[in-house]
Amino acid sequence: MSDRCTIGVIFGGRSGEHEVSLVSATSIMGALPRDRFEVVPIGISKDGAWYAGNGVMEFLKRGKSDDAVYPAALSADNKGGVVALDGGRGGVKLDAVFPVLHGPYGEDGTVQGLLDLAGVPYVGCGVLASAVAMDKVVSKEIFIARNIPTAPYVWFHASEWRRDRDAVTRRIEEALTYPLFIKPANMGSSVGIFKVKDRDELTAHVPESARYDRKIVVEEAVADAREIEVAVLGNDRAEASVPGEIFPSNEFYDYDAKYVDGKSKDAIPADLSEETIRTIRRLAVEAFSAVDGAGLARVDFLVSRADGRVFLNELNTLPGFTSISMYPKLWQASGLPYPDLLSRLVDLAIERHREKQELLTSYQPKIDWHKG
């Protein structure tokens, strides 16, 4: 029997970031060291159907493949991650899973919950951290409770805006100064995000943002902001990489600047003072611990060019993961090459799973209450 670890790599998914996930997963599957890992590709289509087999990546991209593709299902009954395959292949037992899913239905705790029920170790944050980090309102409230600085904000339900727009506008203008950013609470990739300079623009753009979520965050723009990102790796005693800087090709780091025009640049390490680097790395680890992070996260900061103040912008539990994405590049620059980073993430997943397995799941009361 081989002592290689069988690892399921899950990609695709019901998300606006489906395509990004396919690119990340292709890089990961290409780089997982084959002397340690046997890779089982598992793809989720845009409408949520699960498939496995060697042709699954091509199948998701082109709707067909000459290689094998089987409908697949992950059993939730704590058997340790058995992917049942149709097509007479029976089941494959997974030793660990790498969920390479960005955005809703993947990065938000839903798939992590299924993997917990299945009893299989998985890379990255658990249900709580994933769900908290996905919600810009809840995560901000947790960061504030830990004295981690974030830009001043107001949040409201889209229904509140529809009912009494003037009251919400008053609340925003009493608390914040233009220019402002409007964001759906649960999205990513800058989808539905607008920068507005006055009340007219605010009024025009809130309804557009509200097409993506029932909760809206309005936030003060950090003046002349630099975009600084840090990679965190570890479980209870996580570490932060050197910080990197993004130079967006547009006024802010919007969808086009991220994925379309290919003109955004980056610098690793970021050109910052020793003191700012220390502050950012400390805040990144504190934020990771505040949401009960595990495995990995990329923590993004905005640093004001005007006065050097540092604000935590957001924590991403499944950041872009191609070999040229910021997260792996930051570790590369900190002395950890991509394949070693992948191995380390799987080790962390197994370590955390073992720790959870050792916890009691039942309690023996002194009096047997079944007998009354």
Ligand SMILES: Nc1ncnc2c1ncn2[C@@H]1O[C@H](COP(=O)(O)OP(=O)(O)O)[C@@H](O)[C@H]1O
């Ligand atoms: N308060 C802010 N001040 C300045 N720029 C901001 C602010 N909030 C967001 N931005 C800009 O908008 C981009 C996307 O916002 P972000 O909150 O990171 O959303 P997403 O989760 O979609 O990445 C940021 O990378 C930054 O360029």
Ligand SMILES: [Mg+2]
């Ligand atoms: Mg962002």
